[in-house]
Amino acid sequence: MNPADAALGRDARLRALLAVLHLASPALPVGGFAYSQGLERAIADRQVGDEAGAGRWIGDLLLLSLARYEAPLWLRAFDACVAGDAPAFACRNGELLAARETAELRAESRQMGASLVRLLPALGIVPPALEPIAYPAAFAWACARLGLDREAGLTAYLWSWAENQVLVAVKSVPLGQQAGQRLLLALQATLARAVAVALELPDDEIGTAAIGLALASARHEAQYSRLYRS
DSSP, rough: OOHHHHHHHHHHHHHHHHHHHHHHHSSSSSOOGGOOOOOOHHHTSSSSSOOOOOOOHHHHHHHHHHGGHHHHHHHHHOOOOOOOOOHHHHHHHHHHHHTTTTTHHHHHHHHHHHHHHHHHHGGTTOOOSSOOOOOHHHHHHHHHHTTOHHHHHHHHHHHHHHHHHHHHHHHHHOOHHHHHHHHHHHHHHHHHHHHHHHHOOOOOGGOOOOOHHHHHHHHHHSSSSSSOOO
């Protein structure tokens, strides 16, 4: 490979890495900081009360919920976008919205999805002609339109989710910053397993029944005092 081609390859890889980091950044103005996805209620109910409990809660949701439903549908939405199959993309988006366990979780996904779609033109991406749009579908659309690797895109999506959950635990259990970093390090292996499960899961095995999450979220909707919208 001549130096010019090598430089072009490095530039393409760097651009892809920067795009993934941009989408996964907690600074992305989509409002994720406003949501705990039931974790605030689990903390109030003392289901989560320390670093180990937070790790179990977040890890279980990654492997037993996201890896088996949200992440496989993310991949299928990504593939539909790459293929230019608008009906298939809309179908996956509908499934992602329909599967949210409570009204507040559905509202969260719709709000974050709409916020991300509003950012797409600034990223040089034509938004999907779809409303409402679930946040995972909007994220998959962004990754596909940017030409990113599907596995890297999914990893970035799950990492941003896990990082937000850890930040909720740090602020609300509360845990120290060192504990938060230990949690993120420990979750890396779990996240890698979640990606692997999602990549291999066939259509007829996609599904989850996150009863604990559903109950925590339903109770959170009527919680008297709360910091988060979910």
